[in-house]
Amino acid sequence: MPDGVVNHVVIVGNGPAAHRLVQRLHHYGHRGTVTVLGDEHRPAYHRPLLTYALDGSVPAAALTLPPLPEPARVRLGVRVVAIDRRRQLVHTTSRAGTTALRYDTLVLATGAQPRVPDITGVRHHDRTLAPGVRSLRTLDDCAPFPGATVVVGGGVLGAEAAAALRRRGAEVLLVHDGPHPMHRHLDAEVGQLLARWLEELGVEVRGGRTVVAYEPGKSVLDDGSAVRTDNLLLCTGMRPETRLASAAGITVRTGVVVDAFLRTDDPRIHAIGDCAEPPAGSRGTVAAAWEQAEVLAALLTGHDARYEGTRAPVRPRLPGADLAFMGESRRPPGEREGTRTVTFTFTDRAGRRYARLTLEDHRVLGAVLFGLPEAAAAVGQWYAQGRPVPSDRLELLLGAAAVPRGEDELPGDAVLCHCNHVTKGELLRAWHACAGQWAALVETTHATTGCGTCKETVRGLCADASVRAAVQPPANVPEEVA
Structure with a gap:
């Protein structure tokens, strides 16, 4: 094998970043084995679209990502408990017991975990959440919310969740410690427009407030007021899941520190996605995770590549806003x-x-x-x-x-659907494979199924491809004959 090409790749985590990495390793011709270890018992799903499952507009099954190409092996319900760097082993536990798995290259794609604020009553002594309290990280968290819900945190996820619950008919109060929702991203002018939009949707917004105490049926705010609370939904940020790396002696700051080649300070261990802290920013978006997966897949198969950051817009999933x-x-x-x-x-x-x-x-x-x-x-x-x-x-x-959208105007690696990180090249290949059928194209690529704002761009690209297919001579026919 050429230098830099590996045999057995073990990936810890089974989210969108891990799924994308396996797909791209297959694309680049990786011939070794790939083992994916996921601690959930369900197949990989598109986590960024959870609020569509929350509002009931998309069935949970629709978020499931396509099966991975063979010979990738996916082991569900497996938790990695330790990394033995000297012997290149990961130690796991599952219902079947404990085991050790050897790796040539280990990839940490452990994602992030919800931050739980210091609110009296939200946790038991064993640190589990109290009845009626949940965060929003898995499909299980999207189960129906009966009664009145207080959403704590008005960032992107909090605003999305509050709107989603309201679309489902719930009574929703959004409590946010800033002057308006998403105040870290939005200035006052647009922040007030967003707050007004949420209120007209039926969400009560209380800015500049925090929840200080909770008990089943009631939340107490920092101004002393009490509000009915059948459900308390914590949307108070995420923290990179770095405990495995830290316990193994790998450098961790906010996330697992990696270089432009997505290597930790152990050259056999890499990190991508929400858990990674690369030198170029853009952490915490699916676009960044998938671009890192692309770069790492190329590197692990002997190609030249480096991660230099991700430029992608953020489109909060707020239909109508x-x-x-x-x-x-x-x-x-x-x-x-x-x-x-x-x-x-x-x-x-x-x-x-x-x-x-x-x-x-x-x-x-x-x-x-x-x-x-x-x-x-x-x-x-x-x-x-x-x-x-x-x-x-x-x-x-x-x-x-x-x-720019046409076949000649954009490079093949230009991302057109940022929610699902679908490139122009992937769309064109799928369009030809699906014989120009829109429904089949969407099912194959998931393009346009996120925020929906790429729909016209994707339709335009397909229209351009249709025109070209109609006027170009058939394949393998000499130009003078055609």
Whole structure:
């Protein structure tokens, strides 16, 4: 085997990052064995879309990811309890007992675990959650919520969960310690638009408040008020799952520290996804996890690759709100290290539309958009590609600027569906394999099944491919004969 090519790869974790890594190892021709160890008893599923299962619009089975290519082996209900770096073993436990599994290369894809705030009454002495309290990390957490629900935390997940529960008909109170939901990402103008949208949906929003105590049936806020609580849903952030790495003596800061080749300080152990802390940021998104999986699969099969960060917009799953944000949108205008930074703002309070776009040398440095779905799609593509934007800024903000999408305009690795990390090349291959059938394309790739904002871009790409298929000569026919 060439240098850098490995035989037995063991992956700890069975989430989207691990699933993607196995797919890409197969794509790159990895001939060794791959063993995936998942502690849940169900097959891998698309965790970022959990709120669609929460609101009942998507059955749980629809989130299941496609079966992995052979000869990958997936062992469910298996928990890794220790790593023996010297002997290259992982020690596991399951209903069948304990065992040790040898690896040539070990990949940690252990994800993240919910942060549980210090609220009186939410935990038993053994650290398990009290009755009526849950977080939102697995499909089991999406079981129906009877009665009144208090959602603690107004970040992206908290806002998504509150809206999802309300769509299902629940009585929902969203308690958030910031001045408005998603205050770490959104300025006051768009934050107030989001709060108003949630309230009109039927979610009661209490900003600047925290829950300090809980008992079944009641929560107490920091202003002394008590609110009815049949369910307390904790959406108070995630922490990278690093305990295995730390116990094995691998360097951990916030996450498992890796270099641009996604290696820990043990060259036989790598980390990707929510548990990893690479030198280039963008941790905590499925786009970053899948791009890391792509890079690692290439490296483990002897190709040149390195992870240099991920540029992807964030589209909270709030159907009807049309919210998107990306990059740095709050940097003040001016010169910085030979670059020119400018910010454009568009506000339409009557129409509840808002856009803030920050450009650095004519490229999107950051943006926040609300109520502008076409602009969100356009700006998101320009940002992800890192290309100079059109000169007409208003046209761009209103979504009228042409979005690169055709076969000649975008590279094959351009990501068009960020929720499911589907590239242009993958879409075109699936389109041809599915004979241009839209339903089959969606079922095969899952493109457009997340936030839905990529639908027009994907349809446009397929339309371009259809035209080309109609006018190009048949394969293997000389041009002069055709």
